Amino acid sequence: MSASAPLSHRRPTPLREFLYGSPYYPEHWDAATRAGDPALFRAAGWNVIRMAEFAWDVLEPREGVFDFSLFDETIARMGAVGIRTILCTPTATPPRWLTRDHPEVLRIDADGRRQEHGSRQHASHFSPIFRDYSRKITRAMAEHYRDNPHVIGWQTDNEFHCHFREDYNAATETAWHAWLRARFGGDIASLNRAWGTAFWANTYERFEDVVLPRNWRPTYANPAHWLDYQRFLSDGVTAFQRDQVEILRAAQPRWFVTHNGCFGSIDFRGEFTRDLDFLGYDSYPLFDYDPLTRADGHAFNLDHTRAYSGHFLILEQQSGAGGQGNYFHDKPEPGEMRRMAWTSIARGADGLLFFRERSCRFGAEEYWEGILDHDNVPRRRYREAARLGAELARVGRELLGSTVRIAVGVAGADFAVQHGHEPISHGLPSPKNMAEVVHGAFFRAGHAVGVVHPADSLAGLKLYVVPHFAIFDPAWVPALEKFVHEGGTLVVGARTACRDLRSNVVPDTLPGCLRGLVGASVEEYGRQNKPERRPLALRIDGVDTDTPTTLWYEQLVPDAAAGTEVVARWTTRHLAGSPAITRRALGRGQVLYVGAYLTREFTEAALMPLLARLGALPAPISTTPGVEVVERVHADGRLLRVLINHRDEAVRIPPPANARRELLADRALSADELLELEPNGIAIVA
Ligand code: GAL
Numbered sequence: 001m002s003a004s005a006p007l008s009h010r011r012p013t014p015l016r017e018f019l020y021g022s023p024y025y026p027e028h029w030d031a032a033t034r035a036g037d038p039a040l041f042r043a044a045g046w047n048v049i050r051m052a053e054f055a056w057d058v059l060e061p062r063e064g065v066f067d068f069s070l071f072d073e074t075i076a077r078m079g080a081v082g083i084r085t086i087l088c089t090p091t092a093t094p095p096r097w098l099t100r101d102h103p104e105v106l107r108i109d110a111d112g113r114r115q116e117h118g119s120r121q122h123a124s125h126f127s128p129i130f131r132d133y134s135r136k137i138t139r140a141m142a143e144h145y146r147d148n149p150h151v152i153g154w155q156t157d158n159e160f161h162c163h164f165r166e167d168y169n170a171a172t173e174t175a176w177h178a179w180l181r182a183r184f185g186g187d188i189a190s191l192n193r194a195w196g197t198a199f200w201a202n203t204y205e206r207f208e209d210v211v212l213p214r215n216w217r218p219t220y221a222n223p224a225h226w227l228d229y230q231r232f233l234s235d236g237v238t239a240f241q242r243d244q245v246e247i248l249r250a251a252q253p254r255w256f257v258t259h260n261g262c263f264g265s266i267d268f269r270g271e272f273t274r275d276l277d278f279l280g281y282d283s284y285p286l287f288d289y290d291p292l293t294r295a296d297g298h299a300f301n302l303d304h305t306r307a308y309s310g311h312f313l314i315l316e317q318q319s320g321a322g323g324q325g326n327y328f329h330d331k332p333e334p335g336e337m338r339r340m341a342w343t344s345i346a347r348g349a350d351g352l353l354f355f356r357e358r359s360c361r362f363g364a365e366e367y368w369e370g371i372l373d374h375d376n377v378p379r380r381r382y383r384e385a386a387r388l389g390a391e392l393a394r395v396g397r398e399l400l401g402s403t404v405r406i407a408v409g410v411a412g413a414d415f416a417v418q419h420g421h422e423p424i425s426h427g428l429p430s431p432k433n434m435a436e437v438v439h440g441a442f443f444r445a446g447h448a449v450g451v452v453h454p455a456d457s458l459a460g461l462k463l464y465v466v467p468h469f470a471i472f473d474p475a476w477v478p479a480l481e482k483f484v485h486e487g488g489t490l491v492v493g494a495r496t497a498c499r500d501l502r503s504n505v506v507p508d509t510l511p512g513c514l515r516g517l518v519g520a521s522v523e524e525y526g527r528q529n530k531p532e533r534r535p536l537a538l539r540i541d542g543v544d545t546d547t548p549t550t551l552w553y554e555q556l557v558p559d560a561a562a563g564t565e566v567v568a569r570w571t572t573r574h575l576a577g578s579p580a581i582t583r584r585a586l587g588r589g590q591v592l593y594v595g596a597y598l599t600r601e602f603t604e605a606a607l608m609p610l611l612a613r614l615g616a617l618p619a620p621i622s623t624t625p626g627v628e629v630v631e632r633v634h635a636d637g638r639l640l641r642v643l644i645n646h647r648d649e650a651v652r653i654p655p656p657a658n659a660r661r662e663l664l665a666d667r668a669l670s671a672d673e674l675l676e677l678e679p680n681g682i683a684i685v686a
Contacts, residue, residue, distance in 0.1 A: 001631045007269055008456050009303075011310025012350065013278040014256070017047065018396025018507065019351030020389055021083065022371060023316060024049035026074040027058050028360050032073065033376060041357065042081040044371070044382060045389015049078055050286035050315060050353055053088035053158040056137060057095040066140050079150030087141065087151055089244045091134045091160040093120045098133055105130040108168040110214050119364060121163045126172040138244045142251035152255065154248050155280060155315060159261035162390045165233055166265075168212050169483025172236070179232045181207045182243050194502050195224040215423055218546065223423045223503040230419040233265040238272040245275045253322045260631035261613075266306035266430040267415035269453060281305045282316035282355070283344050286329035295628060295646045296623035298340065300451070302347035303439065304432070307413035307451035311403060316355035319381055328367065331503040335680030338384045339644060342682045345629035348404055352392075354385060362450035395684060400500075402632035402640060406612035406622045407618040409452035410439045411466040419469040420503045426527060428551060433596060434467040434493070441603040446541050446620030448631060458483040462618045463611065465491040467598050472497035474513035481517050483586030491607065492518055492591065493598045494554045495526070510554075511593065518593045519562030524555045525595075538580035539597065540568040554595030558582045567592070582612070590616065624653050627677065641685050645677035652676050659685035 005011050021041065026034055041049070052071060053061065060066050061134060075085045099117045104125040107115045110624055115122035123130045129364040145151045184191040188204055202222060204210050213225045260271075260280040266272050285298040300621045305312055319337050321329040332340065341352055358372035362424050371385050372378060412435035421430045429437070435451060442449035454476040460465055464483060484490050495547045497512035499505055506512040510522035528536060528551055536553050537546035556579040558564035568581035592610075596602060597648050611617040623630040627645035632640045640663070652674040656664075658668055669675070675683050 005310075007273060007560075008307050009406075009450060009452050010457070010460075011278075012401050012403050013311045013313065015278075015313070015350045015400060018392050018400060019048040019086075019313065019353070020392045020396065021046035021048040022050070022319075022354045022357045023053075024051050024074070024078075024357050025054075025360065025532055026051065026676075027055050028362075029358075035077075037357070038077045038081040038083060040378070041078075041102045042083055044494040045393055046083050048084050048086060048152070048235065048351070048353065048355075049074075050086040050088065050155060051075075052090050053155065054090060054093045056090035056093055059090060059141065060095060060137055063097055063101070066144070068141075069142050070483075075145075075148060075150050084150050084152045085148075086153050086155055087133070087136050087145060087249040089141070089157055091123070091137070091240075091244075094123045094130070094133065096679050098130075099123070102127075102129050104170065106169070106342070107164075108172075109164060110166050110168060111425075112168065112676065113547075119163075120158075122173055124167050125160075125171060125236045126167060126175040128171060128448070131240060131243055134240065135243050135247060136249045139251075142247050146251040154255055154257045155546055155556070156244050156257065156259045156276075157549050159263060160235075160237050160241070160259065161263040162261055163264050165263065166232065167236070168214075173212055175227075175236060176212055176232055177207045177210065179235065180210055180228070181297045183228070195222055195228070196504055197222070202384040206502060216552070221423060223336075223420065226423040227416060227420050227503040228416070230265050230422075231267070234267045234270065234272065234415065237266055238270070238275070238376045241272065242275055243534060257331050258313055258315070262305050262308065265419065269413065269415065269455070269476075273309045276476055278312055278316040278350075279305065279309050280313045281349075284316075284318045284339070284355075285321065285340050286318055286322060287333065287345075289330065289488075291330065295343070296443055297436070298343055299347060299443050299628065300436045300439045302349075303449070303451040304412055304435070306348040306404065307453050307456070311350045311634065314341075314344050314349040314352040317344055317352050319354040319356070319385070320359070321367075322369070323367030328333050331369075332381075333680070334380055335678070337381055338388050339646075339680040339682060341388055342642065343423075343628065343644055344646065345399065346404075346628075346632065350400055368463055374482075378552075391664050393472055394666065398663065398686075399632060399640065402634045402638070404450060405460065405631040405633045405639075406448045406450035406452075407460075407462045407621075407633035408442050408449040409449050409458065409461045410435045410442070410449065411454050411464070411469060412436075412451040413453045414469070414471075416468045416473075416501055416503075417471045420499060424503075427529075428468070428495075428597070431467065431469055437600050438465050438467050441600055441608065443628075444625075445608065446622035446624075446627075447631075448616065448621045454480065456487065461488060463616060465493070465598070467493045469496045471499045471503065472513060473501060473503060477517060480514075481586075484517070484589035484591055487588035489589055489614070490517075490591045491611075492593050494552050494595050516562075517584075517586075518582070518591055519564035519586075520556050520579070520582040520593050521559070522554045522595070523557050523578075525555055528552060534573060536572050536575065538568045539571045540581070540606060540613075541566075542613065543609070546571050547602060549596040549602060550599055551597040554580075556580065556582050556593065556595050567614075568606070583614070590614070621656070624651055627651060629656065639686065643675065643677060643683040643685065645679060645681045648679050649682070650676060650678045655685055661686050
């Protein structure tokens with residue numbers, strides 16, 4: 001396979017069959033259990049398993065001595081019943097002989113502590129020795145399996161940067177100096193200027209002297225230094241992955257290559273993702289202990305993943321409670337596991353694997369539940385998985401090729417914007433946190449909302465909200481302007497565009513590179529630390545109540561020449577009477593600048609009503625609270641709507657307009673019937 005289409009939230013995967021199954025760990029089971037598994041899982045509808053991400057010790061028990069027999073046997077037996085295999089490069093867990101003979105490959109954390117053998121992700125991606133071993137095991141596996149008809153694709157490693165992302169290993173420091181030299185064209189003066197090292201005598205004479213940044217040693221560090229370190233970490237893991245991808249593609253071009261997880265310090269809109277066919281994502285909604293907010297967070301995480309590069313494969317979908325160390329999740333109630341899976345599918349998964357086939361009886365995750373319990377007795381989670389398997393066998397193919405259709409986009413999923421916030425947050429929520437807050441407000445109100453990166457196509461959106469992107473790339477501005485000219489409504493939140501891509505403050509009057517488009521400037525800004533002591537509030541024109549603000553205020557000045565009007569004014573303290581929200585009509589659309597933080601309360605009480613008054617709030621696609629509706633549309637216009645009941649009681653709702661058929665029950669819908677959805681119930685209408 002080959003990835004070619006540009007990264008976009010609307011990019012489908014090239015998968016032609018809906019993949020359904022689980023990770024599978026033959027190294028955890030005796031021969032009798034393994035022998036029974038193919039029939040057991042095939043009966044539940046599995047057509048794929050994923051294997052070997054933690055099995056390097058089995059595959060290469062001694063250096064240079066390979067043993068593929070366990071996986072050969074499993075691939076063949078599973079293949080014989082129609083279950084194909086995704087293999088993984090096993091580099092998240094190097095074997096003991098490697099860490100014993102080469103302790104210098106172990107990662108070192110910010111406190112100088114060497115990571116140890118015994119858990120996972122302990123080897124440095126910057127270590128040339130480890131990279132060499134990674135290439136060797138990848139090559140050995142790729143060559144061994146290149147002609148195996150049952151192997152369809154690969155996952156690189158497992159959840160890069162899941163446990164920690166910084167690396168202070170000696171090899172890392174050497175790589176850092178080489179990276180900086182390349183980035184700054186060998187000119188140390190250019191680094192000094194870019195980072196502003198004139199501050200606190202940071203000036204460097206040679207690249208070899210540039211330290212790896214450690215915040216709080218003893219106090220705050222330089223934000224520009226930190227952001228380049230994040231870019232370096234991302235490039236490092238990308239190079240590590242690329243070694244593997246090149247070997248796999250050379251061995252067998254028909255394989256797809258993906259990776260599971262969207263963790264920090266990786267630029268998923270960069271080369272890391274362009275090297276893959278599509279992204280994979282691991283979905284664990286039960287980490288949110290509050291059943292009432294779980295659906296919001298789950299939807300956001302899926303939308304945020306889709307914003308990087310488009311539709312994805314769920315390589316791990318939580319199937320039971322996770323229990324480890326000091327936590328044990330809620331057990332999904334009957335129907336809940338299937339409902340979580342359908343949510344993932346509705347919002348962008350073109351294939352789904354449940355974590356994991358069966359709970360393991362040993363090791364660090366002996367209470368992470370699988371589809372089967374420790375005693376291998378098929379119970380309700382197995383029956384539920386089998387129900388979903390039967391459904392996907394019927395409707396899975398109909399979903400493939402379609403993409404999620406949204407009307408409201410929230411800016412998120414940018415690497416520099418998110419990591420630039422870390423060393424200089426001012427105690428404010430991060431851009432990703434704020435995107436989630438705004439997304440949640442639209443989600444709960446039933447809107448077709450998603451996350452869209454500012455460099456992505458905004459086609460099809462009616463409304464685009466950029467919550468608080470302190471770092472803002474001027475290259476994004478022309479497309480936003482075009483979006484507005486063509487009829488879109490753009491909402492820009494406070495503090496946007498106050499910093500540049502180096503993470504330095506811009507010299508311009510705020511909102512910096514957006515000032516021309518917004519048609520207003522920021523006269524004064526301030527943090528609200530104890531809003532109850534000095535309360536601030538604004539009032540929207542034509543509304544007779546005030547909306548309090550928290551976190552941040554900005555006093556705005558509209559640009560009369562741009563025709564900008566004031567649509568809300570501050571009503572309190574020294575700000576009273578001054579502009580708080582401006583609106584500029586431009587072409588067929590409009591730009592709103594909001595001089596406050598888009599908290600949940602503010603978004604619900606002020607922003608959404610204001611948009612409604614301006615005729616800029618699209619009609620919601622769900623009008624029943626607690627019922628999520630997601631539209632997946634094909635290029636030829638065919639529309640599938642997934643209805644998901646998150647409530648504890650059954651609901652009866654009118655089917656969406658023009659719905660003729662319900663696909664799961666495979667029946668025609670009559671003109672005036674109400675659709676009944678039991679708790680955790682799903683309907684798919686076409
Ligand atoms: C994932 C990881 C799996 C397993 C699972 C449950 O993040 O990829 O290997 O650890 O969590 O903890």
